[in-house]
Amino acid sequence: MSRSKTAVLMLLSGLSIVLFFILNLLLGSVSIPVGSIIDILLGRGADNMIWTNIIMKSRLPQSLTAAMAGAGLAVSGLLMQTVFRNPLAGPSVLGISSGASLGVAFVVLLSGSIGGVALSKLGVIGEVTITFSAIFGSLLIMALIAFVAGKVRGNVTLLIMGVMIGYIANAIIGVLKFFSAEEDIRAYVIWGLGSFARVSGGQTMVFIILMCVLLPMSFFLIKTLNLLLLGDSYARNLGLNIKRARLLVIASSGILVAVVTAYCGPVVFLGLAVPHICRGLFQTSNHAVILPASMLGGASLALLCNLIARLPGFEGALPVNSVTALIGAPVVMWVLFDKRRNEV
Amino acid sequence: MKGQYKETIRVDNLVTGYRSKKGDIVITRDINAALYSGELTCLLGPNGAGKSTLLKTLTAFLPPIAGSITVESKLLSEYTDAKLAKVIGVVLTERLNINNMTVKELVGMGRSPYTGFWGRMSEYDRMVVNESISLVNIGNLRDRMIQTLSDGERQKVMIAKSLAQETPVIFLDEPTAFLDYPSKVEIMQLLQRLAREKNKTVFLSTHDLELALQIADRVWLIDKPHGVTIGTPEDLALNGDMSRYFRRDGVIFDMESGLFKICHELNGSVCLNGTGPRFNMVRKALARRGIYAAPDGRKDITIDTSGENYNINGHSVTSIAQLLDRVDRLLLKNNV
Numbered sequence: 001m002s003r004s005k006t007a008v009l010m011l012l013s014g015l016s017i018v019l020f021f022i023l024n025l026l027l028g029s030v031s032i033p034v035g036s037i038i039d040i041l042l043g044r045g046a047d048n049m050i051w052t053n054i055i056m057k058s059r060l061p062q063s064l065t066a067a068m069a070g071a072g073l074a075v076s077g078l079l080m081q082t083v084f085r086n087p088l089a090g091p092s093v094l095g096i097s098s099g100a101s102l103g104v105a106f107v108v109l110l111s112g113s114i115g116g117v118a119l120s121k122l123g124v125i126g127e128v129t130i131t132f133s134a135i136f137g138s139l140l141i142m143a144l145i146a147f148v149a150g151k152v153r154g155n156v157t158l159l160i161m162g163v164m165i166g167y168i169a170n171a172i173i174g175v176l177k178f179f180s181a182e183e184d185i186r187a188y189v190i191w192g193l194g195s196f197a198r199v200s201g202g203q204t205m206v207f208i209i210l211m212c213v214l215l216p217m218s219f220f221l222i223k224t225l226n227l228l229l230l231g232d233s234y235a236r237n238l239g240l241n242i243k244r245a246r247l248l249v250i251a252s253s254g255i256l257v258a259v260v261t262a263y264c265g266p267v268v269f270l271g272l273a274v275p276h277i278c279r280g281l282f283q284t285s286n287h288a289v290i291l292p293a294s295m296l297g298g299a300s301l302a303l304l305c306n307l308i309a310r311l312p313g314f315e316g317a318l319p320v321n322s323v324t325a326l327i328g329a330p331v332v333m334w335v336l337f338d339k340r341r342n343e344v
Numbered sequence: 345m346k347g348q349y350k351e352t353i354r355v356d357n358l359v360t361g362y363r364s365k366k367g368d369i370v371i372t373r374d375i376n377a378a379l380y381s382g383e384l385t386c387l388l389g390p391n392g393a394g395k396s397t398l399l400k401t402l403t404a405f406l407p408p409i410a411g412s413i414t415v416e417s418k419l420l421s422e423y424t425d426a427k428l429a430k431v432i433g434v435v436l437t438e439r440l441n442i443n444n445m446t447v448k449e450l451v452g453m454g455r456s457p458y459t460g461f462w463g464r465m466s467e468y469d470r471m472v473v474n475e476s477i478s479l480v481n482i483g484n485l486r487d488r489m490i491q492t493l494s495d496g497e498r499q500k501v502m503i504a505k506s507l508a509q510e511t512p513v514i515f516l517d518e519p520t521a522f523l524d525y526p527s528k529v530e531i532m533q534l535l536q537r538l539a540r541e542k543n544k545t546v547f548l549s550t551h552d553l554e555l556a557l558q559i560a561d562r563v564w565l566i567d568k569p570h571g572v573t574i575g576t577p578e579d580l581a582l583n584g585d586m587s588r589y590f591r592r593d594g595v596i597f598d599m600e601s602g603l604f605k606i607c608h609e610l611n612g613s614v615c616l617n618g619t620g621p622r623f624n625m626v627r628k629a630l631a632r633r634g635i636y637a638a639p640d641g642r643k644d645i646t647i648d649t650s651g652e653n654y655n656i657n658g659h660s661v662t663s664i665a666q667l668l669d670r671v672d673r674l675l676l677k678n679n680v
Contacts, residue, residue, distance in 0.1 A: 085441075223463035227456055229445070233405065233436055238509070239429030239457040283489075285444045288463070 006289055009281060013296035017067065020303035024063040028310055030054055058197065061204035063303060066196040068211040069264045070274075070302020072256045074294040075218050077271030078278075079253035082225045082287070083246055084155050090272035091257040093159065094145050094250070095166025096138045100261035101192065102169040103137020104130055108188045109180035127203060130191065131262045138258035141165060142251065149246055155232075158246075193319035194265035196306050207263045214256055215295060221249060225287040268321050270305075273328035274298045301328065352513055352545040353379040353402070358411035360394060360401045368409050371397045375411070375572045377564065379547055381512060384539045386556040387549040389566035389589070395549040396517060398566065402547070403434050403515050416512065429457035433506030435516040440498055443491045447501050450490060451476055454508030476507035479542075480534060496527035503534065507542075514538075516548035520555070528552055532559045553590070554603050557581075565589045578602065610634055612675060615641040618649030626654065629664050635671065645674050 025037055032051045040055045073091055080089040091097060107129055148161050177185055191198070224245045227235040236242050260267065278293040279285060305323040355377045361370040371394040379385055389395050400406040402413060404420055413420040415431055423431065433454070442450070454476065455469045465473070477483055480500045485493065493501065499519055506514050516535070520528040532555050539546040539561075550556050556563065557577040565573045565585060573585050580586045587597035596607040608631045616627060616637035626649055630637040637647070647667070648655040654667045657674065661667050 220461075223456065223459070223461065226463065227453065229442055230440070230450075230453060231438065233434070233438070234440075234453075236405070236425060237403065237429060237432070237434045238453060239426040241425050279444055283444050284449075285442065286449060 006282060006284075010293065010296065013293065013300055016300045017296060017303065020300060020307060021063050021067065024066070024303055024307050024310075025055065025059050027307065028054070028059060062197045062306065064208055065204055065264065066302040066306040067299040068208055068215075069196060069260045069267060070270055070298040070300070070305075071215055071295045072211055072260045072298070073267060073271040073302075074274035074278075074298025075215060075291065076253040076256040076260075077273075078275040078287075078291060078294045079218070079221070079225070079249050080271070081275055082228055083249040083253075084159050085228075085231065086155075086159065087276070088272070089159070090269075091253065091260075092266065092268065092271070093166070094162035094254070095141050095164075095169055096145070096254045096257045097261050097266045098166040098169035098173075099138040099141025100134040100258060101137070101266060102173055103133035103135070103140070104191055105173040105176050105188055106137070107133040108191065109176045109184050127198075131203070134262035135258050137169075138254065138261060141169065142254035142258065145254070146247055146251060149250060150243060191265050194267040194321045194324075196264055196267075196302070196320060198264060203263070207259070210259050214252075214259065218252055218256075218291060221252060222287045222291060224249065225291070229285055264320075266321075267302075267324060269324040269328045270298055270302060273324075273332045274301060276332050277301075301331075349380045349382050351378045352381050352416055353547075354414040355402075356412050356414070358401070358413060359409040360397045360406070361409045362397075363407070363409065370409060372566060372568075372571060377572065377574050379513070379545050380562075381545045382539055382543045383561040384536045384546045384559065385548075385562045385564060386560035387547065387564045387566060388551075388553060388556055389549075391551075393567040395566060398572075399515055399517050399547075399549055403432055404428060426457060429509065429511075431511050432513045432515060433509040433511040435499070435502045435506055435514070435519055437518040437521055439495070439522075440490060440502065443489070445490050446487050447482065447485045447490065447493070447504075448473065448477070448487065450501055451504045451508050454505040457509065472510060473508050476504045479507055479538070480504040495522045496524070496531070499523065499527075499531060500534070503531075503538075507538070512543075513545040513547070516546070518549055518551065520550055520552050528555055532556075557586075557603060608632060608634055610636040612636065613642040614645040614647060614671065615639060615643050616647045616649070620649075622649045622654075626664060626667065629668060630671070633668065633671075635675075644678060645671060647671075 025041075026032075026034065030051075032054065036048070036051055037055060040052050041060075076091040077089070080091060080093060081087060083089075084093075144165060145158075145162055149158055152158050152161065177188070180188075224240065227238055227240045228245060228249070230238070232242050235245070257271070274297045275290070275294050278290050278297050281297075282289055282293050284290060302324075305320060305327055308327065309318040309320050309323045311318075355375050358375040359370055359373045360375070361368055361372075363369075375398070387395050387398065397406065401408050402420075404423065407421075415423065415428075420428075452465060452469070452473050455465055455473065456463065459465055459469060477486060480503055482497065482500050482504060485497060485501070490498065490501070503514075503516075503519070514535075519535070520531055523531065532552075535546050535548065536559050538544050560577055563575065563577050563580055565580065567589055570589065573580065573589070575583075575585070577586075581597065581599065581602050590597070590604065594607055596605050597603075598605045610631070612633075612635040614630065614635055614637050616623065616630070617639055618626075626647065627637045646657060651660075653660040653662050654664070656667060656670050659670065661670060
């Protein structure tokens with residue numbers, strides 16, 4: 001693919017983000033005139049306080065969260081697919097998101113049975129606790145995976161270990177559910193559905209700042225990722241320290257998933273789908289192109305999914321996870337069918 | 345020209361094998377050898393003899409059990425991955441599974457040891473890539489995707505990659521496996537040319553005995569009972585090492601041609617007269633049937649190849665197929 005074509009596609013991805021972002025602000029169960037939205041965004045205030053609240057406290061943070069989470073998950077998926085040289089790898093395969101779930105399950109499910117207070121009723125304190133427990137859970141699992149990565153040689157072995165660790169985490173969650181109050185289980189299940197609207201106010205800012213720091217850091221990995229494409233032996237012969245590279249990539253991917261999952265719950269599919277879509281569209285596996293492309297594509301697709309989940313009629317009741325799969329799966333299939341020469 | 349043959353790799357008392365918790369598994373012991381620049385050296389041996397283990401040890405993928413490997417007068421174990429990447433380039437036997445990467449990009453990966461943190465290529469890097477591509481004669485494939493290439497083309501791309509790496513030493517693990525015969529010859533000739541023109545030390549393992557014996561400057565024979573023996577193909581032929589290493593039922597080493605031949609069990613005999621290629625071909629065809637054919641063979645079947653057609657006991661036939669047919673019938677009649 002020529003340079004100019006790549007640039008045009010990149011520009012289009014960027015424009016689609018802008019478009020979906022605006023649509024996310026415009027559309028919703030309450031219809032607000034465009035003029036008022038512009039006024040509210042520019043801080044000129046509007047005559048209707050409810051409109052201001054809807055835009056500033058709901059639609060705007062939700063859109064920003066969706067864009068950041070989508071970009072993070074897509075990059076994380078790309079890193080996983082490259083490091084494991086496996087097209088089915090995604091952010092959830094290594095059990096890192098299961099780790100987050102485990103952390104959340106511990107505090108949500110046990111708070112009721114042990115502390116006697118349902119965490120789901122604690123408001124902001126509850127939210128922060130959930131976020132921290134999710135990050136703690138996923139980092140714990142990630143440390144475990146990183147330890148295993150230093151010990152085993154084969155990629156497939158490591159992949160299987162990761163999947164097994166995920167199963168163990170899910171089993172523990174199952175046991176915890178058994179001993180929990182129904183109210184807490186409900187709260188946990190709702191968290192598990194994933195949502196870009198879960199976090200409120202100040203926490204959104206924290207999430208966005210975190211992602212703005214973490215996402216650009218993945219660019220440092222471009223050369224390493226390209227070398228990893230050649231397989232361990234060739235990469236090593238070209239001077240790459242394989243163990244260190246593998247650890248670095250898995251850690252970067254893991255931290256991204258941990259943060260996104262902590263704030264949005266386990267959002268599935270975007271991480272797996274977006275890299276495939278980008279490889280199909282851009283027809284390259286050069287990470288200098290495919291990494292920024294995945295970032296843009298992930299943000300764009302997440303905004304689109306969020307838009308659909310909030311279409312009038314659904315009233316925001318549609319879980320994001322259903323939409324990501326419903327939208328993402330056909331798109332992946334279309335890309336693969338259309339570009340049959342570019343097998344995975 | 346003589347001056348350019350410089351020792352690049354020296355191996356002393358090397359023992360190759362795998363380390364495991366239960367103790368070391370030794371594959372080959374006491375290897376003492378050297379590789380020289382400007383030369384093509386072939387590693388020959390039957391399956392399971394330890395060729396791959398030796399290659400992996402020499403490329404530092406596997407630590408040696410004992411002994412030392414010196415590369416450009418420095419111990420191999422003292423090289424970092426990054427330093428070694430500028431001294432030894434490898435071409436592996438595994439089939440590369442990359443999609444959506446062009447030939448140019450892949451050859452460009454060979455410049456990784458020289459590029460900076462972001463992997464950006466300088467003007468010089470680009471020049472080396474282009475030169476490597478044209479040295480291997482794959483200029484027409486430059487913008488093709490790897491997944492659309494044939495096995496032979498992929499092999500050439502990987503050779504171009506190792507050239508772009510600008511290493512004085514190139515190791516290749518069975519570069520001619522999976523290729524058709526003309527491609528095998530092409531790859532071997534290409535490697536020989538690179539050794540000569542670019543003064544590279546080229547070392548490769550292969551199962552293509554005949555090809556290796558014709559093209560290699562030096563041969564390392566390896567197998568379990570005898571360890572490693574080194575020499576020019578001709579010396580190894582004359583002192584009997586070649587037939588010692590590859591002794592099997594039905595294979596003989598032909599001193600005349602310096603190549604291996606299938607040895608047929610002969611249980612018939614005919615008299616064959618004539619000279620030249622037609623004589624040789626008839627002789628070969630009959631040998632395949634287990635029939636000895638020479639001027640001193642049994643006279644009850646006499647074949648003459650000197651005329652325009654083949655003459656057998658007075659009958660004239662136009663092809664060897666017809667000739668064989670007739671010989672079969674005559675032999676059958678004589679036996680009954």
